[in-house]
Amino acid sequence: MxxxxxxxxxxxxxxxxxxxxxxxxxxxxxxxxxxxxxxxxxxxxxxxxxxxxxxxxxxxxxxxxxxxxxxxxxxxxxxxxxxxxxxxxxxxxxxARRIYEVSGPGARECLAKITPAPMAPERFAPGEMRRTRLAQVATALWMPAPDRIRLICFRSVAQYVEDLLAVSANPGGGLRVFAD
Missing domain, CATH: 3.30.70.1520 (Heterotetrameric sarcosine oxidase)
Structure with a gap:
Protein backbone atom coordinates (compact mmCIF):
# COMPACT_ATOMS: atom_id res chain seq x y z
CA MET A 1 0.00 0.00 0.00
CA ALA A 96 -27.21 13.24 -19.60
CA ARG A 97 -23.78 12.29 -18.21
CA ARG A 98 -21.37 13.36 -15.48
CA ILE A 99 -17.60 12.96 -15.34
CA TYR A 100 -15.59 12.55 -12.16
CA GLU A 101 -11.84 12.38 -11.69
CA VAL A 102 -10.02 10.46 -8.98
CA SER A 103 -6.40 11.54 -8.69
CA GLY A 104 -3.36 11.40 -6.47
CA PRO A 105 -1.93 8.75 -4.16
CA GLY A 106 -4.37 5.89 -3.80
CA ALA A 107 -6.51 6.67 -6.86
CA ARG A 108 -6.31 3.07 -8.11
CA GLU A 109 -7.02 1.69 -4.64
CA CYS A 110 -9.99 4.02 -4.23
CA LEU A 111 -11.61 2.61 -7.36
CA ALA A 112 -10.48 -0.99 -6.75
CA LYS A 113 -12.78 -1.05 -3.72
CA ILE A 114 -15.89 -0.30 -5.76
CA THR A 115 -15.38 -1.75 -9.25
CA PRO A 116 -14.78 -5.29 -10.49
CA ALA A 117 -12.48 -3.89 -13.21
CA PRO A 118 -8.82 -4.70 -12.57
CA MET A 119 -7.04 -1.55 -11.44
CA ALA A 120 -3.48 -2.87 -11.13
CA PRO A 121 -0.99 -0.94 -13.30
CA GLU A 122 -0.24 -3.95 -15.50
CA ARG A 123 -3.98 -4.43 -16.17
CA PHE A 124 -5.15 -0.82 -16.65
CA ALA A 125 -2.86 1.83 -18.09
CA PRO A 126 -3.05 5.37 -19.49
CA GLY A 127 -4.85 5.46 -22.83
CA GLU A 128 -7.19 2.59 -21.96
CA MET A 129 -10.97 2.80 -21.74
CA ARG A 130 -13.03 0.27 -19.84
CA ARG A 131 -16.78 -0.09 -19.40
CA THR A 132 -17.69 -1.55 -16.04
CA ARG A 133 -19.67 -0.60 -12.98
CA LEU A 134 -19.12 1.18 -9.68
CA ALA A 135 -20.98 -0.80 -7.07
CA GLN A 136 -24.31 -1.25 -8.89
CA VAL A 137 -24.23 1.47 -11.56
CA ALA A 138 -22.86 1.50 -15.09
CA THR A 139 -19.73 3.53 -15.68
CA ALA A 140 -16.76 3.83 -17.99
CA LEU A 141 -13.20 4.44 -16.76
CA TRP A 142 -10.12 5.81 -18.49
CA MET A 143 -6.73 7.09 -17.49
CA PRO A 144 -5.60 10.35 -19.05
CA ALA A 145 -2.38 10.08 -16.97
CA PRO A 146 -0.84 7.55 -14.56
CA ASP A 147 -2.08 9.40 -11.47
CA ARG A 148 -5.54 10.31 -12.78
CA ILE A 149 -8.57 8.16 -13.51
CA ARG A 150 -11.72 9.63 -15.00
CA LEU A 151 -15.11 8.02 -14.97
CA ILE A 152 -18.36 8.77 -16.68
CA CYS A 153 -21.82 7.90 -15.36
CA PHE A 154 -25.40 8.78 -16.08
CA ARG A 155 -26.60 12.03 -14.52
CA SER A 156 -29.47 10.18 -12.86
CA VAL A 157 -26.99 8.30 -10.62
CA ALA A 158 -24.40 11.08 -10.25
CA GLN A 159 -25.14 11.84 -6.60
CA TYR A 160 -24.87 8.15 -5.73
CA VAL A 161 -21.52 7.91 -7.58
CA GLU A 162 -20.23 11.08 -5.94
CA ASP A 163 -21.16 9.76 -2.48
CA LEU A 164 -19.67 6.35 -3.26
CA LEU A 165 -16.39 7.93 -4.36
CA ALA A 166 -16.28 10.17 -1.28
CA VAL A 167 -16.65 7.20 1.06
CA SER A 168 -14.10 5.12 -0.89
CA ALA A 169 -11.59 8.00 -0.78
CA ASN A 170 -11.77 8.42 3.00
CA PRO A 171 -8.33 8.79 4.64
CA GLY A 172 -7.01 5.53 6.03
CA GLY A 173 -8.99 3.48 3.55
CA GLY A 174 -6.09 2.27 1.40
CA LEU A 175 -5.77 -1.33 0.25
CA ARG A 176 -2.72 -3.57 0.35
CA VAL A 177 -3.04 -4.72 -3.26
CA PHE A 178 -0.60 -2.71 -5.36
CA ALA A 179 3.16 -2.57 -5.03
CA ASP A 180 4.74 0.87 -5.32
Whole structure:
Protein backbone atom coordinates (compact mmCIF):
# COMPACT_ATOMS: atom_id res chain seq x y z
CA MET A 1 0.00 0.00 0.00
CA UNK A 2 1.19 3.54 -0.65
CA UNK A 3 2.50 5.28 2.42
CA UNK A 4 -0.06 7.98 1.78
CA UNK A 5 -3.64 7.25 0.86
CA UNK A 6 -5.05 10.57 -0.24
CA UNK A 7 -7.09 10.27 -3.43
CA UNK A 8 -8.86 13.43 -4.49
CA UNK A 9 -12.32 13.27 -6.08
CA UNK A 10 -13.69 16.08 -8.23
CA UNK A 11 -16.41 16.54 -10.81
CA UNK A 12 -15.06 17.53 -14.22
CA UNK A 13 -17.10 20.46 -15.55
CA UNK A 14 -17.20 22.23 -18.89
CA UNK A 15 -16.88 18.96 -20.76
CA UNK A 16 -19.00 18.27 -23.82
CA UNK A 17 -19.85 14.68 -24.72
CA UNK A 18 -21.07 13.40 -28.06
CA UNK A 19 -21.98 9.77 -28.61
CA UNK A 20 -21.26 8.46 -32.11
CA UNK A 21 -22.99 5.33 -33.40
CA UNK A 22 -22.06 3.47 -36.56
CA UNK A 23 -19.81 0.66 -37.77
CA UNK A 24 -16.42 1.76 -36.41
CA UNK A 25 -14.67 -0.55 -38.87
CA UNK A 26 -16.30 1.01 -41.97
CA UNK A 27 -13.94 3.27 -43.88
CA UNK A 28 -16.64 5.87 -44.60
CA UNK A 29 -17.42 6.17 -40.87
CA UNK A 30 -13.81 6.28 -39.66
CA UNK A 31 -12.87 8.80 -42.35
CA UNK A 32 -15.85 11.01 -41.46
CA UNK A 33 -15.01 10.93 -37.75
CA UNK A 34 -11.36 11.74 -38.35
CA UNK A 35 -12.12 14.58 -40.77
CA UNK A 36 -14.67 16.16 -38.41
CA UNK A 37 -12.76 15.72 -35.13
CA UNK A 38 -9.10 15.43 -36.09
CA UNK A 39 -8.92 12.20 -34.08
CA UNK A 40 -8.42 8.66 -35.32
CA UNK A 41 -10.98 6.08 -34.27
CA UNK A 42 -9.31 4.21 -31.39
CA UNK A 43 -8.75 0.48 -31.20
CA UNK A 44 -11.00 -1.50 -28.86
CA UNK A 45 -10.74 -0.40 -25.22
CA UNK A 46 -8.54 2.56 -26.18
CA UNK A 47 -8.89 6.32 -26.27
CA UNK A 48 -7.19 8.74 -28.65
CA UNK A 49 -6.70 12.38 -27.77
CA UNK A 50 -5.10 15.70 -28.51
CA UNK A 51 -4.85 18.79 -26.31
CA UNK A 52 -8.58 19.61 -26.50
CA UNK A 53 -10.46 16.45 -27.47
CA UNK A 54 -10.58 12.73 -26.79
CA UNK A 55 -12.33 9.91 -28.63
CA UNK A 56 -13.09 6.73 -26.71
CA UNK A 57 -13.97 3.31 -28.09
CA UNK A 58 -17.12 2.22 -26.25
CA UNK A 59 -18.21 -0.79 -28.34
CA UNK A 60 -17.86 -2.02 -31.95
CA UNK A 61 -20.54 0.47 -33.00
CA UNK A 62 -20.12 3.28 -30.46
CA UNK A 63 -17.54 5.93 -29.66
CA UNK A 64 -17.71 8.84 -27.22
CA UNK A 65 -16.19 12.19 -28.14
CA UNK A 66 -15.12 14.52 -25.34
CA UNK A 67 -14.63 18.14 -26.31
CA UNK A 68 -15.01 21.57 -24.73
CA UNK A 69 -18.69 22.17 -24.01
CA UNK A 70 -18.66 25.37 -26.06
CA UNK A 71 -17.66 23.40 -29.19
CA UNK A 72 -20.39 20.75 -29.09
CA UNK A 73 -22.78 22.42 -31.57
CA UNK A 74 -20.00 23.06 -34.11
CA UNK A 75 -18.60 19.53 -33.76
CA UNK A 76 -22.09 18.02 -34.17
CA UNK A 77 -22.60 20.03 -37.35
CA UNK A 78 -19.20 18.94 -38.71
CA UNK A 79 -19.92 15.29 -37.89
CA UNK A 80 -23.39 15.40 -39.45
CA UNK A 81 -21.95 16.88 -42.63
CA UNK A 82 -19.04 14.42 -42.71
CA UNK A 83 -21.35 11.41 -42.21
CA UNK A 84 -23.49 12.49 -45.16
CA UNK A 85 -25.66 9.52 -46.14
CA UNK A 86 -23.66 6.99 -44.11
CA UNK A 87 -25.57 4.90 -41.58
CA UNK A 88 -24.36 6.75 -38.48
CA UNK A 89 -25.63 9.07 -35.77
CA UNK A 90 -24.17 11.61 -33.40
CA UNK A 91 -25.95 13.01 -30.36
CA UNK A 92 -25.04 15.54 -27.67
CA UNK A 93 -25.23 13.67 -24.35
CA UNK A 94 -23.46 16.33 -22.27
CA UNK A 95 -26.48 16.95 -20.05
CA ALA A 96 -27.21 13.24 -19.60
CA ARG A 97 -23.78 12.29 -18.21
CA ARG A 98 -21.37 13.36 -15.48
CA ILE A 99 -17.60 12.96 -15.34
CA TYR A 100 -15.59 12.55 -12.16
CA GLU A 101 -11.84 12.38 -11.69
CA VAL A 102 -10.02 10.46 -8.98
CA SER A 103 -6.40 11.54 -8.69
CA GLY A 104 -3.36 11.40 -6.47
CA PRO A 105 -1.93 8.75 -4.16
CA GLY A 106 -4.37 5.89 -3.80
CA ALA A 107 -6.51 6.67 -6.86
CA ARG A 108 -6.31 3.07 -8.11
CA GLU A 109 -7.02 1.69 -4.64
CA CYS A 110 -9.99 4.02 -4.23
CA LEU A 111 -11.61 2.61 -7.36
CA ALA A 112 -10.48 -0.99 -6.75
CA LYS A 113 -12.78 -1.05 -3.72
CA ILE A 114 -15.89 -0.30 -5.76
CA THR A 115 -15.38 -1.75 -9.25
CA PRO A 116 -14.78 -5.29 -10.49
CA ALA A 117 -12.48 -3.89 -13.21
CA PRO A 118 -8.82 -4.70 -12.57
CA MET A 119 -7.04 -1.55 -11.44
CA ALA A 120 -3.48 -2.87 -11.13
CA PRO A 121 -0.99 -0.94 -13.30
CA GLU A 122 -0.24 -3.95 -15.50
CA ARG A 123 -3.98 -4.43 -16.17
CA PHE A 124 -5.15 -0.82 -16.65
CA ALA A 125 -2.86 1.83 -18.09
CA PRO A 126 -3.05 5.37 -19.49
CA GLY A 127 -4.85 5.46 -22.83
CA GLU A 128 -7.19 2.59 -21.96
CA MET A 129 -10.97 2.80 -21.74
CA ARG A 130 -13.03 0.27 -19.84
CA ARG A 131 -16.78 -0.09 -19.40
CA THR A 132 -17.69 -1.55 -16.04
CA ARG A 133 -19.67 -0.60 -12.98
CA LEU A 134 -19.12 1.18 -9.68
CA ALA A 135 -20.98 -0.80 -7.07
CA GLN A 136 -24.31 -1.25 -8.89
CA VAL A 137 -24.23 1.47 -11.56
CA ALA A 138 -22.86 1.50 -15.09
CA THR A 139 -19.73 3.53 -15.68
CA ALA A 140 -16.76 3.83 -17.99
CA LEU A 141 -13.20 4.44 -16.76
CA TRP A 142 -10.12 5.81 -18.49
CA MET A 143 -6.73 7.09 -17.49
CA PRO A 144 -5.60 10.35 -19.05
CA ALA A 145 -2.38 10.08 -16.97
CA PRO A 146 -0.84 7.55 -14.56
CA ASP A 147 -2.08 9.40 -11.47
CA ARG A 148 -5.54 10.31 -12.78
CA ILE A 149 -8.57 8.16 -13.51
CA ARG A 150 -11.72 9.63 -15.00
CA LEU A 151 -15.11 8.02 -14.97
CA ILE A 152 -18.36 8.77 -16.68
CA CYS A 153 -21.82 7.90 -15.36
CA PHE A 154 -25.40 8.78 -16.08
CA ARG A 155 -26.60 12.03 -14.52
CA SER A 156 -29.47 10.18 -12.86
CA VAL A 157 -26.99 8.30 -10.62
CA ALA A 158 -24.40 11.08 -10.25
CA GLN A 159 -25.14 11.84 -6.60
CA TYR A 160 -24.87 8.15 -5.73
CA VAL A 161 -21.52 7.91 -7.58
CA GLU A 162 -20.23 11.08 -5.94
CA ASP A 163 -21.16 9.76 -2.48
CA LEU A 164 -19.67 6.35 -3.26
CA LEU A 165 -16.39 7.93 -4.36
CA ALA A 166 -16.28 10.17 -1.28
CA VAL A 167 -16.65 7.20 1.06
CA SER A 168 -14.10 5.12 -0.89
CA ALA A 169 -11.59 8.00 -0.78
CA ASN A 170 -11.77 8.42 3.00
CA PRO A 171 -8.33 8.79 4.64
CA GLY A 172 -7.01 5.53 6.03
CA GLY A 173 -8.99 3.48 3.55
CA GLY A 174 -6.09 2.27 1.40
CA LEU A 175 -5.77 -1.33 0.25
CA ARG A 176 -2.72 -3.57 0.35
CA VAL A 177 -3.04 -4.72 -3.26
CA PHE A 178 -0.60 -2.71 -5.36
CA ALA A 179 3.16 -2.57 -5.03
CA ASP A 180 4.74 0.87 -5.32
Missing amino acids: SETYAPQVAEVTGQGMITLRGDLTAAEITTAIQSATGLAVPAPRQITSDAERALAWMSPDEAMLFCPRAEVADVLAALTEAFGEAFATCVDVSD
